[in-house]
Amino acid sequence: MLGVILAKRAWVRNPFGYQPWRDKRSYAAMFDILEADIVVFQETKIQRKDLSDDMVLVPGWDCYFSLPRHKKGYSGVVIYTRQSVCAPIRAEEGITGILCPPNSSTSFSNLPEEEQIGGYPTPSQLASSAVDATTLDSEGRCVVLEFPAFVLFGVYSPANRDETRDDFRLGFLDVLDARIRKLIAMGKRVLLTGDLNISREELDAANAEASMRKQGLTGLEFVSTPARRLFNHLLEGGKVFGERDEGREEPVMWDICRAFHPDRKGMFTCWEQKVNARPGNCGARIDYVLCSLAMKDWFSDSNIQEGLMGSDHCPVYAVMKDRIHIDGEEQDTKDVVNPPGMFSNGERVREYSTANDPLPPSGKLIPEFFGRRNIRDMFARKPSIQHSQSTDIASKDAEVSDAKGSVNGSSAIETTSTKADSAQALSATAPVASSNDPSVAGTKRPIGEVSNNKSLKRAKSGSSATAPAATGKGQQSLKGFFKPKSNTISNYSGIAEEPVVSEANTHDAIWGPDLEPVAESLEDKHDLATPTETASPLSSADGSSRQKVTRSGTNGFQTANSSPASRSASTQDQATVHDPIQSKESWSKLFTKPAAPRCESHDEPCITLLTKKPGMNLGRSFWMCSRPLGPSGAKEKNTQWRCQTFIWCSDWNPNAANGG
DNA sequence: TTAGCATGGCG
DNA sequence: ATCCGGGGGC
């Protein structure tokens, strides 16, 4: 049940310029295609003023944002949760606990214990850091949600750019590490998802060899650079050189995705976009779904979604089982990812209440969104069921979820980590995979049957990309690709509509009217980057000469009990449960057709714009003739200038229009 | 990732 | 509102 994906950038800010999201143009639809119940984005790069209905008022979903305090258009994290499946019991922002709940001046760390997630670093821990807590948490890099079963971190860890940022980066990781360890010591379980900006070891960076040669490092030294060393300490099976560091005597986290693919090469989540390194799969694995050791066997699958193009990152997900062992007792997962009394034996016994269940930090409680309903829904062509009671949502949505469950046998918490600022974020193309896997080594795997180098060209942003070719060193795991597809997506089409929420009630401006002003420019705009961890020239190292590192503590890599035969690309695939790769197959179909409507006068693809004017339609997006406005200043008919074509995105159904 | 340039071994 | 250039990130 539950899966987790990580993704970055444009997905949140501007995902709908790309397939497959162009077609449905809603976050709910996007999440459904992802088959996710929890979705985590990093680098949302939005300011509060940019939050739109489409983002915040997603029917059937709650969202929790962390926005940077002063840097505009930078960083940012958001977690979406599917109401029908899970609902957090606490939500916080930041890693240190120094931030405050909306409209409050009491830090999370100063709240009564029963109201806080806890595990905050001690004052002395914070004091030893070169960067103070306020600064560490000023960049919108972390959202923390607590469910009864675990605490979920959605993190965008600082990148490894240049020395001027080292203190910040290591300070952040230090505190994050401390926090996680504390929570676990308190008996809580932890899921850590996001862009950690650390490649774990040589296997996780295509340029590891080159990087080592350049810096004159041995393999052991490579895993011992400060951030990487910290990370390896954290992970069971992590490669720790020499004595373990104080305070990190034991590993506490489990690298879920790696556990399911212990030796897989080329399993990367990030590629340098400037250099178009993705077609050649010269990348690094820096996005993770980790869980604390007590949760090791809670997952039935985990993988990257390398086929989702468009970002310099690809999503990573993990799928949680429907039933899990928790404190020695088997429980239905739904029972423990919702407030007590919400589910019993997997059956909902209390409805989700849009009016009461969202936690204070919920985006829906921001004044400009509170009590409102996504405008799109009101105008949706599909007669949405107009529940008058918000409590109906849950059950309605639950039906949808059940439908999905019947297909997949499980639902998923997905943490999508995609760079939200890369324009290409979602311009998915057919997944490429191949060849490091012994079973397919050497055989070029022309998935899309495009084999010339031209196909490796950068997918133009916004254009519906053509299928990329497979090269000799792409990702593995094509299995989902050849899998007979099931009707995954169609089952999602009946999205529950969120009813108008009750207008006025207990909400009292939990969110302040404005982002609290923060001290101006504490730091100058000096966070330049010099790629190091993941960038540098030279061989793409197909790994043949990789030095054999004694995997001393390799137990961490022994697959979890349910590890699938993931490395056999050509074998029969069990008609599995929930294989998100499977949906990619469906996506590839979508790629073939651009979905933009054509304008009346010119029959040219329209463009989308967002309504900015305050009022009824604020935040609503629409299609319009792409030509410039004529000299008359008005739309014209049958001239070279912009014609009067105007279609609300919510009214545009490309399939119907295309006759199929 | 690629292209382009510098270096150095070798005939 | 739109276009273009600068700045920043990676």
Next chain:
DNA sequence: CGCCATGCTAATCCCCCGGAT
């Protein structure tokens, strides 16, 4: 001297913002 292999460097990207139009 030419030739080739090796090694290093640079540029490539994208987005957001703000000011000018």
